[in-house]
Amino acid sequence: MTAFVVAAIAMLAALIPLGVVLCRARVMSAVVAYEAISSVAVLVLMLLAEAFGRPGEFELATVLAALLLSSGLVFARFLERWR
Amino acid sequence: MARAVAVDVLLGLAVVVVLACSAGVLLMRDAYQKLHYVTPVSMVAPVLAGLAVLVQSGWTAASGQAWLVVAIMLITSPFLAHATVRAIWIREQGGAERATADPAGNGERR
Numbered sequence: 510m511t512a513f514v515v516a517a518i519a520m521l522a523a524l525i526p527l528g529v530v531l532c533r534a535r536v537m538s539a540v541v542a543y544e545a546i547s548s549v550a551v552l553v554l555m556l557l558a559e560a561f562g563r564p565g566e567f568e569l570a571t572v573l574a575a576l577l578l579s580s581g582l583v584f585a586r587f588l589e590r591w592r
Numbered sequence: 593m594a595r596a597v598a599v600d601v602l603l604g605l606a607v608v609v610v611l612a613c614s615a616g617v618l619l620m621r622d623a624y625q626k627l628h629y630v631t632p633v634s635m636v637a638p639v640l641a642g643l644a645v646l647v648q649s650g651w652t653a654a655s656g657q658a659w660l661v662v663a664i665m666l667i668t669s670p671f672l673a674h675a676t677v678r679a680i681w682i683r684e685q686g687g688a689e690r691a692t693a694d695p696a697g698n699g700e701r702r
Contacts, residue, residue, distance in 0.1 A: 523614035567657035589679035
C-alpha cells in the first residue's frame with residue numbers, strides 16, 4: 510500500500526463530517542458541503558490513479574473536476590430562485 | 593529516499609488540509625462561514641497533491657494530467673464560490689425577483 514493509497518483513504522474519512530452536513534444542515538449549507546465533497550472526490554480519484562499506475566484514470570478526475578463547476582452552478586442558479 | 597519523504601510530506605499536508613476543512617465545514621454556523629473552508633480543499637490540497645504526483649513521477653503524461661486537474665480546479669473554484677455566495681445572498685434577500693428589483697436590499701421596490 511503506497512502513500513498515495515493511504516492519503517486517498519484518509520481523504521475519504523473527510524467525507525463523513527461533510528456527509529453529516531449534507532444530510533442535516535439547511536439547503537445552502539448542504540450545497541457548500543456538496544461542493545467540498547466533489548472536490549475531495551476529485552483529489553481521491555487523482556491520488557488513486559497515481560497509486561495504481563494507471564494514467565488513463567486521470568481522465569475520471571479531469572471530467573469530475575470539469576463537472577464540479579457546471580453542477581455547482583446548476584445548484585446555485587436554481588436554489589437562488591426556488592425556495 | 594528524499595523523494596519518498598517529500599512525497600509523504602506533501603501528501604500528509606494535503607490530507608491535513610482536507611481533514612481540517614471538513615471539520616470546519618461541520619463546525620461553522622452558516623453557509624457563508626462554511627464556504628470559507630471549501631476554498632482550501634479546492635485550491636491548496638490539489639496543488640499539494642499535484643506536487644506529490646510530480647515528485648513521484650517526474651514530468652510524465654501522468655503528472656501532466658494531474659496538473660490539468662489541478663489547473664481546472666484552480667480556475668473554476670473561485671467562480672463556483674462566487675456563484676454560491678450570490679445564491680445564498682439572493683435567498684436571504686427573498687428571491688431573485690426582489691434582489692433584482694432592490695439590489696441595495698433596503699426594502700423599496702422600483
